[in-house]
Amino acid sequence: MNEESITKRQEVRVFLQKMRDGAIKELSPKIDPKLGIVYKDAEADLKDNVQPTLEALHKEGLFIKIQEGNITACKKCGSTSFMVMHRCPNCNSLSLRKGMVIQHLTCGYTELESIFAEHNYVCPKCKKKLRALGVDYGKPGIQYVCNECGNMTQNPTVLLQCWVCGELQTIDEAKYIEVNKYLLDHTKRELLAKVTFNLTPIIQRVSALGWVAKKNYGIRGKSGIEHNFTLALWPYEYGLKKTPDVVVDIHTGVVEEIQVLGLYAKIIDTEIRNAMLTAVPMASEKAKALAKYYGIIIVEAEDTEALIEKLTFTIEDTIKKLLIR
Numbered sequence: 021m022n023e024e025s026i027t028k029r030q031e032v033r034v035f036l037q038k039m040r041d042g043a044i045k046e047l048s049p050k051i052d053p054k055l056g057i058v059y060k061d062a063e064a065d066l067k068d069n070v071q072p073t074l075e076a077l078h079k080e081g082l083f084i085k086i087q088e089g090n091i092t093a094c095k096k097c098g099s100t101s102f103m104v105m106h107r108c109p110n111c112n113s114l115s116l117r118k119g120m121v122i123q124h125l126t127c128g129y130t131e132l133e134s135i136f137a138e139h140n141y142v143c144p145k146c147k148k149k150l151r152a153l154g155v156d157y158g159k160p161g162i163q164y165v166c167n168e169c170g171n172m173t174q175n176p177t178v179l180l181q182c183w184v185c186g187e188l189q190t191i192d193e194a195k196y197i198e199v200n201k202y203l204l205d206h207t208k209r210e211l212l213a214k215v216t217f218n219l220t221p222i223i224q225r226v227s228a229l230g231w232v233a234k235k236n237y238g239i240r241g242k243s244g245i246e247h248n249f250t251l252a253l254w255p256y257e258y259g260l261k262k263t264p265d266v267v268v269d270i271h272t273g274v275v276e277e278i279q280v281l282g283l284y285a286k287i288i289d290t291e292i293r294n295a296m297l298t299a300v301p302m303a304s305e306k307a308k309a310l311a312k313y314y315g316i317i318i319v320e321a322e323d324t325e326a327l328i329e330k331l332t333f334t335i336e337d338t339i340k341k342l343l344i345r
């Protein structure tokens with residue numbers, strides 16, 4: 021992974037963590053007539069940058085890509101709903117007739133079958149009556165005949181007009197898009213370990229101390245707003261009463277005041293007393309001062325592997341202190 025790796029972005033890490041935890045199983049494409057290809061499960065984290073991110077994660081080796089099909093999208097706005105028209109490739113006229121064509125082998129005259137039918141199957145050019153298919157006339161297939169220039173073709177230009185933005189384009193000018201499904205490549209253990217957490221060791225350690233831990237725990241605050249914590253912990257004897265005794269938010273970037281304030285707002289609203297916030301590789305001095313004032317423990321570590329170790333230790337320490345009280 022190079023310096024520009026997409027996995028350095030916080031929202032991408034949150035998203036990858038959900039996939040590793042199984043909260044999101046796979047990313048299946050849905051075709052929306054206005055928006056083109058959408059991946060509903062990825063939108064909450066990746067906002068309007070879903071497709072480039074999924075493709076980048078595939079290029080970096082974290083995602084398996086499986087092509088499920090293809091689709092044509094507007095070259096201007098990306099919509100997939102079009103009005104489809106046929107245009108004369110010779111003079112660009114949109115005034116065309118379509119039908120089965122008859123070729124009179126005797127004189128070479130070629131016209132739509134409907135014209136021969138109007139003349140009771142007497143050739144309009146040489147005035148001879150048609151006799152038998154394959155003997156004196158042939159049917160070379162469906163053709164488009166231009167009313168302007170008389171050009172006859174089996175392959176008129178296919179013209180698409182976008183229903184959303186009105187852009188006119190040929191099918192070759194429109195965007196050809198592969199429709200792909202993406203899956204996390206669980207065999208890439210080393211890569212995954214660098215950008216996501218394995219919370220299992222922490223949960224095991226917590227339960228060894230007689231406590232219970234839940235991942236991605238949601239709780240409604242006094243304000244009515246639902247808040248989410250990476251980990252929520254309870255002493256086992258209280259079972260799963262609503263308010264956890266300890267919560268942990270895992271942040272995998274540098275922690276600034278904004279992250280501390282965000283967590284503080286959540287614990288005030290939910291009346292949770294003990295909170296931890298992680299920082300990789302560090303928290304700013306201002307963030308540390310703020311966290312100290314609000315009673316939030318900051319756990320700093322140089323990388324995610326070291327972080328899990330330090331976090332386990334800090335949680336253990338906090339639990340033991342709470343048990344003594």
Ligand SMILES: [Zn+2]
Nearest residue numbers: 108111166169
């Ligand atoms: Zn024409």
Ligand SMILES: [Zn+2]
Nearest residue numbers: 124127143146
């Ligand atoms: Zn003829």
Ligand SMILES: [Zn+2]
Nearest residue numbers: 094097182185
């Ligand atoms: Zn368009």
